[in-house]
Structure formats: structure tokens, C-alpha cells
Amino acid sequence: MASAAATRTAGKAPSRPGWAMPLRITLALFGTYGLTSTSTALLARLLPGSALDASMVASMMSFAIATGIVVWIFAARSALAVTGWVLGLMVATGGLFWLLAPADIRAGLLG
């Protein structure tokens, strides 16, 4: 792909495996949504103010968070390392949210 070719000629990295760009793209599509969702949920619990206000502010911030994650995914030197970071942070933020969330919220999320 031309994008991969451009990256290869421009970057200092000598050679990149063929799966690196597909991995980054997949991560940018799904990992971004996952990590944004867990961070937004965690923020909604941590932000001060009424529950509705905290939810709204967290939701509004989510698109900036998502943009930052995409930039990071394509800027990172190693596709594999950034995948690990994104998935790790997703588990960390999601887990922390789960610990902070009261039982009825957890039940609601489980359907």
C-alpha cells in the first residue's frame, strides 16, 4: 500500500513487517473505540459535579481522547508495543471503572 510505502521511505526504521500497518489500522478502528469507551466511563465516575454533568463532560471529552489515541497509534515506533499499551490501558481503565461502579450500574451494563 502507498501509505506503508511512504512510511517506509520517510521513517528511519529500516524495514517493517507487512502486518504492522494492518495491525495499526485495526487497532486504530477498534482499539481506539474500546479505550475511549473505558476512559470515558472511568472519567464519568471520577469527575466532580452531579452525575449528569460528569457524564456529559466525560462524553464530550471522548472525541478528543479518541483523536489522541489514533495519532499515538500511527506515531508510535513499534506497532506491537502500541498495541500492548492500548489493550493494557483498556483493561486498566475498564477494570478501575468496574471497581468504582455500584452494583446496579454493573448489572445495567451486563444487560
Next chain:
Amino acid sequence: MKGFRQTQSSVHTWTGLLVGWVLFLIFINGTVAYWREEISRWMRPELAVTDMVRGPDDETRMVEGAIAALSSRAPDAANWSITLPSERGAGTLAVWQERGQARFRWPDAHNSLWIGGEGQPVAVRETRGGDFFYRVHFDLHYMPVIWARWLVGFCAMFMLVAIVTGIITHKKIFRDFFTFRPGKGQRSWLDGHNATAVLALPFHLMITYTGLITLMTLYMPWGLLANFSDPQAAYAELQPQVPEAAYAASPTPLAPIAPMLAEVRRVWGEGRIGYLWISNPGDASAQVTIARHPSHNIAADSATIIFDGVSGRALNSPIIDGPGETARQVMIGLHAGRFAPTLLRWFYFLSGLAGTAMVGTGLVMWTAKRRDKLPDPAKPPFGFRLVERLNIATVAGLPAGMVAMFWANRLLPVGMEGRWHAEVQTLFILWGLCFIHACLRPAKRGWVEQFGLGALLLLGLPLFDQVRGAGLWQHLMAGDGTRMAADLLLLALGLTLAAIAIKVYRHKPRIVARKVRPNREAALAVAGE
């Protein structure tokens, strides 16, 4: 740092291309929708300047007229709704839903009527008016609304990423803004793209971000779900719900509406009344919900006051929003610009045009950049040709299709069954023909002919109205500034498209092998807007 910028440049190119055509549609329709109410006035010429609202007395008269008309036309309806115009619109829309009838999506000749300035019913052609451009801008058309909104949100997120990576790619953002290198093929495209992008950059960032916020509870429900097991209950905290009373099947006259309107004005102080919802009219269980007009301030709040329809007594008090919820409403208000007075509205419109041009020049740049590197420019590969054809049909063909809808509004029989569907289909039929045309013609011809068609269609509209005897001159005599401005804007846009078409046509590439150059002129003209 070089590597960082280069990777972001690739992200910018590919995210931009993949969603560029949908973004062009979103941008151009959203831009046009800033004149939503003016377009509605143009598309409903039966409503005159005397059907506009100038003060509370006009409002009361029109609401009373609407209720009188609804009482005789649909006395046993399940509900009535009455939508008042803002300062910019004309005519009040009265809609009813028959008991036991399924909910319909759009009002048409079978379930709605128009009320003029004296409270009298006015026979108006069936059209979506400017509302079409507003809805197609995020609901698209011919597909379920939820799919459309997800697709639009996906494209908007790509847009946000494309803007941010575009800024990162752009190391000399201020110097480049003052750089224009005409006659340099791909360079000129780049400069045009930069100029339209940077000129209105704060607008592009704002409009994309706030656009995502308008539908954020759909795209990112986890913020609400983190605090509420039932998101519907989130708002109940702010405003205790008034349950809709069950149908009592005991005929009882509706209380006079004027005192309710007076009470709403007393509670809210200034600001227009926008909307009334009357459930179970003429029944003991009637309720009247009154909402403020959304143009009353920058925050798009949804404050309503609910009255008992028989006693006329208010059942709730207005809500007080917290800072987070208010911030969300202001973001939505910034996006929709309903509060914007005329001058600011022009800035919204011109910034939107710059955004449309930014997407358009960006799309064309993708081909301009690659044409030089083609192994055989006479026989480009399939992908290249596909992008080229889609670019022509979208950037030049879609505007022509949109104008064709205005022609359908003028030419279709006024009493035609399913009239608004036919108007909308005209747009999509012409747009589809433009794509076929773009595939059959050489690229340069395609650009010239489709921009030319758009120009002719635009220039013809005010002339047609004038020949019919309801044109610029008559608007001037009636003191109708809005309709005059609309005709002049149609002429100006038509001349702009004509200038683009002529420049592309006249252009002779210096080097025959490089077909980039004809397109360059189009960028110039578009950027010049």
C-alpha cells in the same frame, strides 16, 4: 520529528480520501442548511412576507388560528403539534396524528396544514423545504436513520483525525497560509487546500467536534451508562416528568391558549415560542406542552412548560441545567447556529463553503499528486480512475443535483400526490446521472460539463421566477429582503460555478503529459470563494 510528521501525513491522506465523498455531502448540505428557513421560504412561495412573526401578537394569532383549523380538520386526533417560524421563516405548521394511526416521519398534505400571519389557513405546495438539507446532512437518505448516523459519525471522526493530523503535517501553517503558487499544478492544489483549511480552521475544528457532540449519546453512550443504569432516567433528575394522561374518552373543550402563552412568556421572559404539542385534544385528558423557540439563545436547551389542557394550569416548573449539561447544549447550539443573527449567519455559511472547498480540493489533490507518478498517464489504473470519476460526480455533480431539486419545486404540479418525494428523487436521479456521465466522458470534459450544468441551473432559477412574475422585482416591491437576497445568492453561486467551468474549459496544459493543470483552475476558483 520528521518521521512523526510523515506518518501523520499518510494518516491524513488516507482517512481524508476514504470518507471524503461522504464528508463533501455532509459539509455542503450542512452549509446550505444554515439558510434552512430562508430556503423553506423560497420553496413555499405561497407564504408571503406578511406570514412572518414580528411579535407576541402575531404568535398568539397564528397559534389560535392553528388550533381553530385543527379543531375543524382533525377534532378527534391523538395529538396536534404546532411549529411556529423563527424571525427568518414564514407560516406556522399545524400537524395532526389520527388516533390509532402509526407515527409518520414527515408531515405531508394528508396530515398537516399551513397557517398564515392572520391565523388563516394557506394552501401551500407539499415540500420538505430547507429541512431536507438539514436532515440529509446527518440522516442521509434511502437508509435507516441509525445506520446513517453511525456512518456520518464515523466519517466525522475521520474528519477530526484528518484535521488534527493535517495540522501536524503542516509545519509552517502561518507562512503557508499566505503562500499561493498558481500555475504549479499539484502545488497550487496544495496551496488552495491549505488556504481553505487554515482560513476557517477554528470553524472546521469547532464544527466537526460539536457535530460529534450532537449525537454523542449514540456514539459514546458509556459516559451516561457509567452513572445511570437507565439513561432515560438521567434527565428525570433535572425535571420531574409529567406523565402523559391516558385518553379519557370524555369530550371536554380545550382551555383558551392565549393565557397559557402569556404564562410561558412571563416565566421565560424574552424569547419566542417555538413549538406546541397538544395530546388528546378535546378530551378531559388533554395536555399542552409549550417549548421555547430554539433560536432564543446559544444553548440548545429543551425547556418546556406543560399545562393541563382543560384547566389551563401549569403542571411543572422550568428546569435548571447544571454546568455539564449546559456546556453540551452550548456545543450543539454552536453547531446548529440557530441563534445566529444575519451577519454571523453569513460567516457560518462562508466558513461552511470554505470547508466544502477544503474537502473538495483535498479530494482532487489525491489524484493531482498521483497523476505525475503514473507509469502511463493515458491509461491510469482502475483505482485512480474510480477516484477521479467519484470526485467529478461528487464535487461538481452533487451541487447540480441539489439545484435540480429547486427546479422540481418550481416545475412539479402544485397539488401532486407525493410531491416532496418527487422533489427529493429529482436530486438523487440527477446525481446518479452525473456519475454515469463522469464515467463516460474524459475527465476534463466531465468537470466542465457538470460545473456548467450546475451554473445554468442556478442562473436559471431567479430568471424563471422573474418571468413567472414572482421574481426579484416583486420581492423588492413587497419589501421582502430575504427573498431578494436568496435570488441574488443563487445568481452569485451560478456565476461562480460558471467561472469555474469556463476556466477549466479554457485551460490548455503546457505539458500534454500532465493532465493536472486543468483542474488547477477549479481549485483557484473554489478557493477564491
